[in-house]
Amino acid sequence: MSLLPDTDLLLPTLAARLGAVAKRFEQELVSDLPAVNKLVRHVEHYRGKMLRPTLVIASGLAVRANSIVNHTSHASQVIDESLDALAAVVEMIHMATLVHDDVLDEADLRRGGATVNSLRGNETAVMLGDFLFSSSFHLCSSVGESWLNSELSLMTSQLCSGEILQLSHRGDLTLDASTYFEIIRRKTGVLAGACCGLAARLTGATPAVCEALRLFGEELGMAFQIQDDVLDLIGEERVVGKTLGIDLRKGKFTLPLVTHLTRCSPDVRALTIQAIEQCDVPTLLRLIESTESLTASREHAVGFVSKAKSRLSILTESSARQMLCSIADATIEREF
């Protein structure tokens, strides 16, 4: 007999909640304009793993399992509805960033990157993203907690600042690991951190538990981003489901390359720069592997996952806590 709580029992609950989240998401985006509705349907193509809503729901469940206070059934329902709204909000913010990531630069166009943008031009992608951002803030305000609006908008600012930091280091061969970590903390970590930390707060957790869950999410998010960056180099497009090598073409250098450049000899460095300039991913990969920098990057991701999981010791053991652990493990085991 296993002593571990059975996370499988939670899956139907999670599935039902994610269904409710998807409904909240769709309802918020209904417009009186057919042109807007048509465009919003494009967004469905972006819907993927629902990682962020899952973090919200699972964090809420883990905090409730931990709680010494038993909420009344009415209070529980109010909390669930707030969590569902938060889950829809974070997914909408995530989608907005994906849509805006599709916006192309002159430079990208010159490099024939136009296929990245499956939407109807840059301007439309910008407006659709803006519509998603505003709608997410509108949905957020429906929860009626002023602090939630404040926290989420601050988080979104940080997310943008991470992207700006990355853009400011575009094509920068001197980018160091600590700046890289700060970039991914902001652009991916803080949103995942908000999912867990704010879900905990909405569920009535103590400040210490909220902070532990926020850090859990942030570190999980950073592991997720490192894995994303590794997959952008080594993944198979068919499996990953998106065009790869984009970071490189956009001059966004990620951990494997950053690590490699600090490790390689001057000769290999020259070859590496040549491969970057030619966007020659196979050659670049061979060079990066020669300094074991892919392995080193994966080890960093493993380290973040392990640190994240250790944050959960503040919670009593429960199926939901186990589920959070499994989600953390999955972020670096995935191939897509």
Place this chain on the structure above:
Amino acid sequence: MSLLPDTDLLLPTLAARLGAVAKRFEQELVSDLPAVNKLVRHVEHYRGKMLRPTLVIASGLAVRANSIVNHTSHASQVIDESLDALAAVVEMIHMATLVHDDVLDEADLRRGGATVNSLRGNETAVMLGDFLFSSSFHLCSSVGESWLNSELSLMTSQLCSGEILQLSHRGDLTLDASTYFEIIRRKTGVLAGACCGLAARLTGATPAVCEALRLFGEELGMAFQIQDDVLDLIGEERVVGKTLGIDLRKGKFTLPLVTHLTRCSPDVRALTIQAIEQCDVPTLLRLIESTESLTASREHAVGFVSKAKSRLSILTESSARQMLCSIADATIEREF
């Protein structure tokens, strides 16, 4: 002796308040990242007429002049601070839309429109705009009124939907006047309406006064946009201070052209389409003048201003109410 209240006496008050607004605006955008601060300084180039903050402050003053309740000095100060925050928020949202307007499409690039984008590439413009949007929502949440977050995010969604509606009619020669009015109501009217209506609500106005001021702002905004669209065709770049004829190059057809196409003969229509395709503004203007469609557009703008001003009759006469009237008149008298 003039019976009209002297609006000149209000100008020092307005100037001081706009100074406070500018300070709130700048404080909110300070980041711990130099890359972000450097980029935010670009935004200063966009600062222009401060029309929207002026509408907020003037509306607040007009409602206060109207009020039968005398607030305590403490309450007045709280209201003033909320209004200053709102004024900074609406200016930030406006700036975000200006920055995003600079994002270029493939088509624009091919047409050599790259000079429009004075920033460092499309991606950076998108992220800066997103940073401004999130910061505006963060500043908004500092007021601590949940309804304000809700109203402003809904307003921003409408603003985006107006842009999407316009984009969906790109290059559409069958665009009719009523759709054009709906586009400008959303993309310019609702923001100006929010400035006045929400300022009134923050100042404690009755629902009827709030709605009258919202409509005043919306109609003033529509007049402003018509004037903008006329200036994009007939203005002098040196005076207007921006590249003109952009709407046409982007396939955004505005009231003068929309009116002209419903009025002209089939022969003139063919010549008009040719001028559009060649982006030949002088020829197009000559054709549009032949059907007096510029005059007709100006008359529409005058009509909106007059309708807007009539909304103010709900307020007792005061210097601030007079100032709102003057602002309305100025929107269509300006040449820049």
